[in-house]
Amino acid sequence: ALDDAAGIGARTSYFFSRTHRPYWRARYTLTGNPNVAFQVKFINSGGTAGWGLKFATTDTKIKGFTRTADVDTDTSVSTWVAGTEVLVEMAVGTNDHLYVRVGSGTPVDCGAVPSGDMALYLQAPSGGVAGKFMQVRCDLLIANWIA
Numbered sequence: 001a002l003d004d005a006a007g008i009g010a011r012t013s014y015f016f017s018r019t020h021r022p023y024w025r026a027r028y029t030l031t032g033n034p035n036v037a038f039q040v041k042f043i044n045s046g047g048t049a050g051w052g053l054k055f056a057t058t059d060t061k062i063k064g065f066t067r068t069a070d071v072d073t074d075t076s077v078s079t080w081v082a083g084t085e086v087l088v089e090m091a092v093g094t095n096d097h098l099y100v101r102v103g104s105g106t107p108v109d110c111g112a113v114p115s116g117d118m119a120l121y122l123q124a125p126s127g128g129v130a131g132k133f134m135q136v137r138c139d140l141l142i143a144n145w146i147a
Contacts, residue, residue, distance in 0.1 A: 009124070015117040016042055016143055023091040024120070026139035032082045033057050034132035036125050040090070042118035043067070049114040051098045052121075053090050055080055055134070062088060064100035064110030075110040078102035085135075 016022045022042060030038065034057060041052025048070040054063045056074075060081070063074045077100045080086060089101045092113050099107040122136065 010122045012120040012141075015119055017117055018092045018096050018113045018115060020143040020145060021092050021094070022120075022141065022143045023089070024139070024141050025087070025089040027085050027087050027137050028055070028080075029085045029135040030055055030080055030082060031131075031133045031135075032129070033060070034124070034128040034134070036128040038124045038134045039121070040136075041065075041067075041121050041123070043121055044114075044116050044118055049116055050118050051090075051092070051110070051113045053077075053088060053100055062086070062100070062102055064090060064098050064108060066098055066111040066113055068114050073111050075100075075108060077108045077110070078105065 024040060037057055038055040039052055041050050043050035049067055051066045054065060054074065056063055060079050061076045062078045062080050063076050065072045065074045087103055091099050093099050096113050098110040098113050100110050101107040120141065124134065
């Protein structure tokens with residue numbers, strides 16, 4: 001549910017860097033506009049650097065983003081539709097850029113990924129609309145741990 005007064009969040013206790021070339025894939029269904037942007041992101045402990053994807057609410061876009069010095073640079077990849085399941089993939093390429101693909105579309109270059117150790121978070125801030133849900137299923141995370 002995306003209407004928790006404190007927001008929602010879950011994170012891994014494992015840390016990744018861009019050299020691990022993390023790949024994340026999941027199926028998402030958003031029941032309706034929740035008034036908060038649901039995010040899946042690799043982020044540092046201070047929250048100031050990282051990369052990931054957002055389900056934006058103001059324009060119903062799925063966006064890839066990179067964060068440097070606490071500033072996000074968003075790249076629109078596709079549009080989400082309430083109640084429709086969508087497969088989204090994100091990966092760090094060999095050029096240290098984030099690539100996001102929605103469905104069978106072409107991967108979109110979303111910019112340079114910052115260096116450093118990052119944890120994987122699934123997060124929505126507080127202030128969501130009651131009765132709105134984000135379902136995340138069939139998630140897969142692969143990383144090159146020996147890199």
